Amino acid sequence: EIVLTQSPATLSLSPGERATLSCRASQSVTYYLAWYQQKPGQAPRLLIYDASSRATGIPARFSGSGSGTDFTLTISSLEPEDFAVYYCQQRAIWPLTFGPGTKVDIK
Amino acid sequence: EAQLVESGGDLAQPGGSLRLSCAASGITFSNHAMTWVRQAPGKGLEWVASIYGLGDSTFYADSVRGRFTVSRDNSENTLYLQMNSLRVEDTALYYCAKDQQLVPLAYWYLDLWGRGTLVTVSS
Numbered sequence: 001e002i003v004l005t006q007s008p009a010t011l012s013l014s015p016g017e018r019a020t021l022s023c024r025a026s027q028s029v030t031y032y033l034a035w036y037q038q039k040p041g042q043a044p045r046l047l048i049y050d051a052s053s054r055a056t057g058i059p060a061r062f063s064g065s066g067s068g069t070d071f072t073l074t075i076s077s078l079e080p081e082d083f084a085v086y087y088c089q090q091r092a093i094w095p096l097t098f099g100p101g102t103k104v105d106i107k
Numbered sequence: 108e109a110q111l112v113e114s115g116g117d118l119a120q121p122g123g124s125l126r127l128s129c130a131a132s133g134i135t136f137s138n139h140a141m142t143w144v145r146q147a148p149g150k151g152l153e154w155v156a157s158i159y160g161l162g163d164s165t166f167y168a169d170s171v172r173g174r175f176t177v178s179r180d181n182s183e184n185t186l187y188l189q190m191n192s193l194r195v196e197d198t199a200l201y202y203c204a205k206d207q208q209l210v211p212l213a214y215w216y217l218d219l220w221g222r223g224t225l226v227t228v229s230s
Contacts, residue, residue, distance in 0.1 A: 034216045036152075043202055043220035044144075044152065055207075055218060087152055091215035095168050096142075096154040 002026050003097035004088050012107040019075040021102045023088035028031060028068045031044040035064055035073045038056070038101075039084045047086075109133035109219055111203050116224030123193050127224055129186040129203030137161070137181035140206035140213035143188050145199035146223070155201070160210035171197075179184065193228045200225050 003026040013019055018056055023033065031051040036044040046055040048064035051071055061076040083106050088099040115127040129141070145156040156165045156177040167179050176189040188201050201224050204217035 036217075038152075043204075043222055044217070045220070046207070046216060046218045049207065049214070049216040055216075073123040073211075089152075089154075094166055096157070096215055097146075098154065101151045 001095055002029060002090050002093055002097050004090060004097055006086075006088060006099040006102045007030060008102060009100070010103045012105055013078055014107045015078050015080055017078050019078055019082070019103070019104055020071075021073040021075075021086055023066075023071040023073070023099050025069045025071075027093075029090040029092035031067050032090055033064075033066070033071050034089045034091070035062075035088045036089065037082075037084045038087065040073060044087065075104075109205075111205065111221035112223070113201060113203050113220060113224035116201060116226045118227045118229065119193050120230055121193060121195060121228055123228070125193065125226060126189045126192045127188040127190065127201055127203075127226070129188075129221055131184045131186070131205070136179075136184040136221070138209045140208075140210070140215070141177075141179060141186045141218065142204045142206065142215070142217055143177060143186075144202045144204055144217070144220075145197075145226075146202070147196075147199045150199075153199070157169050157213075158186070159213055160206075164173065190226070193226075195228050197226060 035048040038044040050063045068089045085101045142157040174192045205219040207216040207218040208214040
């Protein structure tokens, strides 16, 4: 099973700041990695797939990069609605696995 | 509007059974693989099971294999999860989610989620 590790566990930032979230895989997933956003009481929302492709309707301030075992989600300038938990997910090898999440909260 | 609505969550005893349903609307249901993901209270996301669009192939997490069965009725636009031999650790909010791609492909990226149905296993 591929284990995904996310860091930091919590990121405290102010609106307008840049957020950089990391996801590391225990073995290569090539580029088969997605990022989801989950707000309290809501279902997750797909942000990024295949490491760097934005899903439909996702603002350009969200970007993804990386390949192999190291991936990054960047939010260029945090909007108030971006404070949430972010999960990475790999689809390279069964079972599908999610990372433990990074909480982005307001500083 | 595309929508997934889960139902069937309830309080069950250890060793008991439940069947969850996920009704799809606003999408061509048979064109997409589907997945169940669960989230224990206050915890992260855990993949449970997936099924291809025609229902011909299924995949399970080790934690549920042999106890849970995923199926679908494309004529009714409904996804199911039969849960047997329930354990306390199965307590979670269960989401159904749609695959981003169209059959025959399945990318296993989930671009439409329901709001979830709560399963509580306790004596």
